[in-house]
Amino acid sequence: MRSAVSEIDQPLRSQDGRLVLVADVVLDCQEDLVSSLGARHRQLSDAELVLAAYERWGEQCLAHLSGEFAFALADQRRGGVLLARDQLGSRPLVLHEGPGQVSFATTAMAVADLPGVGHELDEGRVAEWLAFVMNSEATFVRGTALLSQGHSVWVDERGSRRQRYWHLDPDRIVDLGSPEAHALALRAAMDQAVARRLPSHGEVGVLLSGGLDSTSVAATAARLLDPGPVRT
Structure with a gap:
């Protein structure tokens, strides 16, 4: 946030x-x-x-x-x-x-x-x-x-x-060959996306809804900032 x-x-x-x-x-x-x-x-x-x-x-x-x-x-x-x-x-x-x-x-x-x-x-x-x-x-x-x-x-x-000037391709299909490869790619993409949003200074807060998406963002931010705190 x-x-x-x-x-x-x-x-x-x-x-x-x-x-x-x-x-x-x-x-x-x-x-x-x-x-x-x-x-x-x-x-x-x-x-x-x-x-x-x-x-x-x-x-x-x-x-x-x-x-x-x-x-x-x-x-x-x-x-x-x-x-x-x-x-x-x-x-x-x-x-x-x-x-x-x-x-x-x-x-x-x-x-x-x-x-x-x-x-x-x-x-x-x-x-x-x-x-x-x-x-x-x-x-x-x-x-x-x-x-x-x-x-x-x-x-x-x-x-x-x-x-x-920008659009998301809705027809793009990514096939990495195995569930494990997809899991690793998803984690890498999550790490990159969350890291891009983290401020260079100050505290970090994450709004939690209880769903999988916000929980995943909070967990990723906490891991990237370790040992720094993430407020929810």
């Missing part, structure tokens, strides 16, 4: 003032990102690392980011705004696209408060929700929608361009 701590005031600006970032972000594997960016970036906050990554790679920075994030980055050099959401959609980013404008925030109610949006209830979405219809993009405010996980949107005077 990690918190999205705002280590510095936002919005952030590049040294020349032509890049402006607002972000809800908790990155994983900061050391890998810092290694790619250079040692002088080691003391930067997660939001500052996002800004530095964009300065280095532009929109391709999304291929270098791992963790939970939703951000908007205004680029005066290119005359547009990049909106992006993390690969698994852990952080929300709600959009409203109207004539000549794109509004965004991390909640639908915040978007509804912006000019040109409004608070009209989407009754169709309410009906879907009551019928247990899963819709990962819909909100209860008419005219608003969540940006899909693993997607970005580039907005400029010509309009908006949506791009899927």
Whole structure:
């Protein structure tokens, strides 16, 4: 369990003032990102690392980011705004696209408060929700929608361009030949995934539901941190 701590005031600006970032972000594997960016970036906050990554790679920075994030980055050099959401959609980013404008925030109610949006209830979405219809993009405010996980949107005077920058292959089949080999591969994957999420300092907490997944995460974290404590 990690918190999205705002280590510095936002919005952030590049040294020349032509890049402006607002972000809800908790990155994983900061050391890998810092290694790619250079040692002088080691003391930067997660939001500052996002800004530095964009300065280095532009929109391709999304291929270098791992963790939970939703951000908007205004680029005066290119005359547009990049909106992006993390690969698994852990952080929300709600959009409203109207004539000549794109509004965004991390909640639908915040978007509804912006000019040109409004608070009209989407009754169709309410009906879907009551019928247990899963819709990962819909909100209860008419005219608003969540940006899909693993997607970005580039907005400029010509309009908006949506791009899927990451996806999980649902048809991939892994056959390692034996149950034992699969067990070892699963443990290695769990170790890698949990290690990527462990903070470099501070205490570690795991939310337990009583199921196998959260219990496995807690046990893996405790083993990787031994003798350090894991709070549940």
